[in-house]
Amino acid sequence: MKNDMTMAYLAPEIPALSATFVYNELLEVEKLGIRVIPISVHIPGTKALEGPARELAERTCYLYRNPLRVFIRDAFFMAFSSRSKFVTALGYALKDALHVGPVNRTAAGILYRFLAASRVARILIDKGCTHIHAHFAHVPTDIAMYASLMTGVPYSFTAHANDIFVRGWLLSEKVRRSKFTAAISEFNREYLITRGASGDKVHIVHCGVHPGSFTRREARGIHGPLKMGSLGRMVEKKGFDVLIDACRILKNARVPFTVELAGDGPLMQELVIQASSSGLSQEVRFMGPLPHEKVPGWLKDLDLFVLPCKKDREGDMDGVPVVLMEAMLSGVPVVSTRLTGIPELIEDRVTGYLADPADPVSLASSIEDAVREGHVLSEVVQNAVDKVHTDFDLSQNAEKLAGLFRKKLP
Numbered sequence: 107m108k109n110d111m112t113m114a115y116l117a118p119e120i121p122a123l124s125a126t127f128v129y130n131e132l133l134e135v136e137k138l139g140i141r142v143i144p145i146s147v148h149i150p151g152t153k154a155l156e157g158p159a160r161e162l163a164e165r166t167c168y169l170y171r172n173p174l175r176v177f178i179r180d181a182f183f184m185a186f187s188s189r190s191k192f193v194t195a196l197g198y199a200l201k202d203a204l205h206v207g208p209v210n211r212t213a214a215g216i217l218y219r220f221l222a223a224s225r226v227a228r229i230l231i232d233k234g235c236t237h238i239h240a241h242f243a244h245v246p247t248d249i250a251m252y253a254s255l256m257t258g259v260p261y262s263f264t265a266h267a268n269d270i271f272v273r274g275w276l277l278s279e280k281v282r283r284s285k286f287t288a289a290i291s292e293f294n295r296e297y298l299i300t301r302g303a304s305g306d307k308v309h310i311v312h313c314g315v316h317p318g319s320f321t322r323r324e325a326r327g328i329h330g331p332l333k334m335g336s337l338g339r340m341v342e343k344k345g346f347d348v349l350i351d352a353c354r355i356l357k358n359a360r361v362p363f364t365v366e367l368a369g370d371g372p373l374m375q376e377l378v379i380q381a382s383s384s385g386l387s388q389e390v391r392f393m394g395p396l397p398h399e400k401v402p403g404w405l406k407d408l409d410l411f412v413l414p415c416k417k418d419r420e421g422d423m424d425g426v427p428v429v430l431m432e433a434m435l436s437g438v439p440v441v442s443t444r445l446t447g448i449p450e451l452i453e454d455r456v457t458g459y460l461a462d463p464a465d466p467v468s469l470a471s472s473i474e475d476a477v478r479e480g481h482v483l484s485e486v487v488q489n490a491v492d493k494v495h496t497d498f499d500l501s502q503n504a505e506k507l508a509g510l511f512r513k514k515l516p
Contacts, residue, residue: 109141113237113511114230116246120146120166121159124339126398127313127428127500128241133158134504140511143233145169145226147245156399167229169222169249180224184256195255196220206275216248223252230259237285237511242266244273247280260285262510264311265294267425267446270301278302286510290425291447311507313428314500320435322491323406325484328477332363335408337396337429340371343422345414345443347373347380351466352414354384356473364389365412368396368404401429405436410476412441415448416463426451431498434458434490439483441472451498455479457490 121129129144136142144166153163185192199220207213226249230238238254240246240263247263254261262285270277281287281303288311289295295308338344346367356363367377367390374392381390396404405411411433415424426447433440434451440458442448452458459476462468476483 110139111237111512112141112143112233112235113239114143114145114226114233114235114250115239115241116145116147116226116250117241118147118246119150120144121154121162122150123152123154123395123398125241126154127315129154129159129162130316130500131313131504131507133162134500135508135511138505138508140508143167143229143235145229147249152395154398169225172222172225174221177218177221177225180228181221184224184227188256191256191258195223195252198255199252202276202279205279212275215245219245219248220252223249223256226250226253227256230257235259237261239263239507239511243269243277243280244275248276251280251283254283262286262288264288264290264313265298266290266313268422270294270297272420272422274301281307288507288510291450293447293450294425309506309510311510312498312503313426314498314503315428315431315435315494316500317435317495320402320405320432322435322437322487325437325487327480327483328409330362332361332473332477333407333409334363334365334412334473335368335404335410336365336412336414337368337401338413338427339369340367340373340377342373342418343416343424344369345416345464346377348414348416348464348466348469349412350377350380350384350386350390352469352473353381353386353389355466355470357386357389359470359474361474361477364391366391366393366404366408368393370395401432402436405433405438408433408438410441410473411438412469412473413443414441414461414463414469415443415445417445424448426498430458431494434487434494437487437491439476439486440490441469441476443469451493452490453493455482455486457486457493 115132117128146166146168149168203213203216238250238261240250243265250261287308289308290313298308299305417423423446430440443463444460445463454460459472461472
């Protein structure tokens with residue numbers, strides 16, 4: 107399809123293995139006739155390596171690779187080439203810094219990101235961009251917002267989880283100044299409204315998956331020891347500690363099982379110790395990071411996929427984890443928790459099973475319910491596949507987003 111507009115896409119890390127939904131959406135938007143200039147704040151800690159992601163990495167601008175002097179140089183350029191817009195942007199940045207500060211790390215970060223936005227502003231001008239979209243409402247949206255003010259190029263952003271629940275500074279201001287804001291769930295939309303955002307500007311655009319990337323396995327029952335799996339960063343909000351406690355309850359109830367925990371992170375060693383001290387060294391296996399191309403095969407070998415998300419001590423929570431959609435498409439029954447937007451994907455005993463967050467007794471009970479109700483699992487699995495196809499298809503949601511990019515909104 108012929109390109110009919112050029113826009114910049116700004117995210118924390120492109121293409122990151124931990125955020126495949128960002129670069130997959132970017133690539134899908136390009137298929138819809140939009141030329142995309144990818145800009146990544148950081149170089150990914152763990153890059154996605156499959157073919158399209160590798161090519162994307164080669165053409166991505168890594169913003170914070172530039173030293174401060176480059177940002178200052180570009181700020182001077184913007185100040186002289188577009189003085190009135192630059193002064194207006196600077197005024198907003200100073201007002202924003204005072205609003206969140208005036209003397210703290212967030213305020214200092216806003217001023218640094220204002221300088222970084224000067225580099226992005228030059229990219230927008232040089233590439234002829236007519237729109238800029240940011241993923242995550244914190245750092246990337248700060249940069250996109252000030253670059254927009256410097257150039258007059260409209261911006262939008264997608265709000266996810268940590269970026270609004272923990273690092274949600276200036277949310278109402280960001281929504282008001284944007285062309286539009288995308289929320290990944292109805293829960294997030296309502297949350298933004300409670301923070302002062304105008305509901306008219308906030309549109310629900312789900313993060314999605316390619317249904318064809320995860321094919322449903324043949325229906326099967328649970329025979330022999332229950333084989334569970336979970337996948338994610340080893341951080342508090344994923345609730346792996348709750349899963350280990352639930353496993354101890356299952357073992358005490360003489361439920362035979364094994365569980366594979368895939369991923370890495372700061373709590374890895376602590377979780378290994380917890381499993382060992384709980385007498386679960388034989389049942390719980392830590393697999394380390396799992397390459398994305400190996401996820402489909404791994405999922406299909408599981409009886410249950412369990413993701414016991416919870417709120418952490420900072421107030422951080424997951425949004426609607428894409429890995430749940432991937433498991434559902436694979437024909438694997440899923441167990442998760444009643445948290446944020448997850449119930450918009452998983453309806454208890456209809457498309458999966460839900461437990462109360464941070465409650466190992468509730469989680470163990472939901473796992474046992476899934477095992478006990480083996481006779482209806484094929485119906486639950488089919489409902490789950492249908493749900494993902496209907497509401498979380500990547501192509502459909504990219505089309506919705508592209509429509510918002512192109513639409514002349516008030």
